[in-house]
Amino acid sequence: MKPLTTVEVLERLIGYPTVSRDSNLALIHWVRNYLEDWGVQSHLVPNETGTKANLFATIGPPLESGLAFSGHTDVVPVDDQNWSSDPFVMRAHGGKFYGRGTCDMKGFIATALALVPRLSRMTLSRPVHLMLSYDEEIGCVGAPSMIAQMSEQNVRPGAVIVGEPTGMQVANAHKGMCMSRTRVTGTAAHSSQTHRGVSAVMIAGELIARLGLLERELQSKRSSDAGLVPPYSTLAVNTIEGGTAMNILASNCEFTWELRALPGDDRAKHGAAFEAMCEAVVSELRREGRECSVTTEILADVPPLDGAGGAAEALARSVLRLSGPSIAVPFGTEAGQFQQAGWSSVVCGPGSITQAHRPDEFVVAADLERCEHFLQRAVQAHCVDQSGA
Numbered sequence: 001m002k003p004l005t006t007v008e009v010l011e012r013l014i015g016y017p018t019v020s021r022d023s024n025l026a027l028i029h030w031v032r033n034y035l036e037d038w039g040v041q042s043h044l045v046p047n048e049t050g051t052k053a054n055l056f057a058t059i060g061p062p063l064e065s066g067l068a069f070s071g072h073t074d075v076v077p078v079d080d081q082n083w084s085s086d087p088f089v090m091r092a093h094g095g096k097f098y099g100r101g102t103c104d105m106k107g108f109i110a111t112a113l114a115l116v117p118r119l120s121r122m123t124l125s126r127p128v129h130l131m132l133s134y135d136e137e138i139g140c141v142g143a144p145s146m147i148a149q150m151s152e153q154n155v156r157p158g159a160v161i162v163g164e165p166t167g168m169q170v171a172n173a174h175k176g177m178c179m180s181r182t183r184v185t186g187t188a189a190h191s192s193q194t195h196r197g198v199s200a201v202m203i204a205g206e207l208i209a210r211l212g213l214l215e216r217e218l219q220s221k222r223s224s225d226a227g228l229v230p231p232y233s234t235l236a237v238n239t240i241e242g243g244t245a246m247n248i249l250a251s252n253c254e255f256t257w258e259l260r261a262l263p264g265d266d267r268a269k270h271g272a273a274f275e276a277m278c279e280a281v282v283s284e285l286r287r288e289g290r291e292c293s294v295t296t297e298i299l300a301d302v303p304p305l306d307g308a309g310g311a312a313e314a315l316a317r318s319v320l321r322l323s324g325p326s327i328a329v330p331f332g333t334e335a336g337q338f339q340q341a342g343w344s345s346v347v348c349g350p351g352s353i354t355q356a357h358r359p360d361e362f363v364v365a366a367d368l369e370r371c372e373h374f375l376q377r378a379v380q381a382h383c384v385d386q387s388g389a
């Protein structure tokens with residue numbers, strides 16, 4: 001059997017339209033069969049409805065530790081984007097490969113998979129793990145079940161390379177991201193009878209104003225050392241919906257908001273502060289004999305990454321022979337989740353984030369080649385006995 005090249009694997013992966021709202025199983029089954037062809041068994045961790053799955057696999061000795069290559073299989077939608085050609089048919093042109101997911105982040109996955117035939121023939125002293133997740137693009141909701149399953153099976157990588165697009169720079173930090181939905185239930189009444197009801201929209205407005213104060217407080221607590229932009233935790237309310245008519249006190253209003261917290265910033269503390277504000281508003285209304293309730297649901301909670309000084313960063317930096325500082329990335333990744341599980345993690349992959357999520361997304365061929373060398377040398381450095389025995 002002839003091994004596929006990185007570009008050949010990428011072409012196949014792009015052919016699966018794994019938009020987060022749809023199933024990723026066709027891709028996952030292709031990967032499982034591909035790995036099986038090279039004698040590698042994989043484990044699937046399905047979602048609750050069985051429509052999607054994570055996949056993890058180990059090549060080499062079944063030891064704790066080892067090196068992991070991690071990528072998400074889902075891609076963002078192409079709706080309302082003006083593509084020059086079919087986004088799910090890879091197109092090569094001018095040293096670039098075009099297609100949805102080429103950059104974010106099937107290019108990295110393809111590079112890791114194309115390495116498998118070679119890995120399966122090597123004598124590894126430590127294992128190489130592959131970790132493919134689903135639903136990263138909608139708030140990193142797929143990876144936790146894979147982490148749990150791997151931990152249960154004593155698969156605990158010592159260093160994880162998360163191949164999100166960094167142009168092959170080493171990123172050791174990003175902010176966390178907590179997305180919440182707050183629902184306010186008021187009491188409907190004729191809008192002239194404000195003493196008989198509670199407008200959920202008015203209460204929501206009050207709560208949003210308080211979040212605004214919290215945002216300003218966060219801005220005053222800057223951290224300049226991690227290189228994050230802006231250098232403080234941010235908070236924003238981004239959608240709101242409520243009310244049914246101009247002359248009815250709204251019985252419902254809901255808004256979504258996100259907190260992007262610096263590594264080390266206590267997200268739970270901010271959440272608790274907001275809960276306390278909500279309770280204060282509700283109990284004040286109750287004292288006046290008016291009914292209102294507020295509930296907040298966390299939709300996604302992605303921990304920040306602070307991988308500075310960890311084994312994964314040290315490995316990536318030495319393999320790439322970096323002397324300058326590592327960078328921080330302005331987006332959330334699964335790396336924070338892996339780090340939270342105790343697995344040293346770093347973000348480093350082909351492609352530029354400025355290409356991700358855009359029409360005519362591409363990855364440059366030179367980046368894929370750099371990534372191939374990077375992964376090969378990382379395996380040599382981390383998973384091959386250097387004693388020559």
Ligand SMILES: [Zn+2]
Nearest residue numbers: 072104105164
């Ligand atoms: Zn991504």
